[in-house]
Amino acid sequence: MFWKKKSSEPTTQKSKKDDPSAYFIKLVLMGDGAVGKTSLRRNYLGVGFTEEHILTIGADFAAKSVKYEFNGKKYDVTFQIWDLAGQETFNSVRSMYYKGCFGGILVFDRTRPSSFQNLKHWLEELSKHSSRGHVPLIILGNKADLVEDGTGVPAEEIEDFISNLNKSYSKGKFEVHYLDTSAKTGLNVKEAFDLLGEQVLHWLKAI
Ligand code: G3D
Numbered sequence: 001m002f003w004k005k006k007s008s009e010p011t012t013q014k015s016k017k018d019d020p021s022a023y024f025i026k027l028v029l030m031g032d033g034a035v036g037k038t039s040l041r042r043n044y045l046g047v048g049f050t051e052e053h054i055l056t057i058g059a060d061f062a063a064k065s066v067k068y069e070f071n072g073k074k075y076d077v078t079f080q081i082w083d084l085a086g087q088e089t090f091n092s093v094r095s096m097y098y099k100g101c102f103g104g105i106l107v108f109d110r111t112r113p114s115s116f117q118n119l120k121h122w123l124e125e126l127s128k129h130s131s132r133g134h135v136p137l138i139i140l141g142n143k144a145d146l147v148e149d150g151t152g153v154p155a156e157e158i159e160d161f162i163s164n165l166n167k168s169y170s171k172g173k174f175e176v177h178y179l180d181t182s183a184k185t186g187l188n189v190k191e192a193f194d195l196l197g198e199q200v201l202h203w204l205k206a207i
């Protein structure tokens with residue numbers, strides 16, 4: 001979901017209908033089970049966030065407002081972050097989960113190569129069901145705190161994957177970034193959401 005200067009939509013946040021720089025952006029968390037999606041979301045949101053469970057579809061979402069400033073202009077962005085309630089294979093709720101999203105957070109576990117290999121599957125899911133085709137995304141190699149020198153998914157493989165994505169997937173409309181993260185230490189968690197939000201605003205030609 002995304003809107004600007006519109007008041008009729010339901011929102012979990014205070015009304016921003018009169019603010020020309022207010023954006024409401026739905027993001028989806030994706031990746032294999034146990035890579036750390038829910039932990040990243042919790043780390044990002046901290047305590048006191050709004051969390052709504054949609055038990056019937058096995059997903060929930062939470063909202064957070066972020067302020068950006070580009071070229072002297074202020075932007076008030078509310079992220080609505082969707083997460084799966086422990087069911088990574090969820091055929092019946094796919095379209096609802098992805099529908100209307102403006103960005104994807106694709107997470108793998110740096111210590112588990114199979115979760116990296118499966119990213120292409122999650123990418124296909126996102127493009128197929130987002131209803132907007134190729135939407136901005138960020139790739140996160142989580143559990144970086146557990147990576148010791150020379151172990152886990154090799155950095156060169158990750159670099160190749162990201163470089164191919166920037167050629168074949170985003171096609172210059174936005175940039176796909178990669179970050180090592182840790183939901184445990186907080187490494188790059190805020191940075192990840194900031195970067196993705198910036199790419200979404202670029203993509204929407206808002207900045
Ligand atoms: P998911 O939502 O993708 O399924 P979770 O993953 O957020 O539920 O995390 C799965 C397990 O990995 C949890 O452990 C969680 O604490 C751990 N975890 C998540 N992120 C990190 C991280 O960055 N570093 C480390 N060391 N662990 C992490 P438990 O034991 O609770 O199942």
Ligand code: MG
Pocket residue numbers: 037038039083084085086
């Ligand atoms: Mg989870």
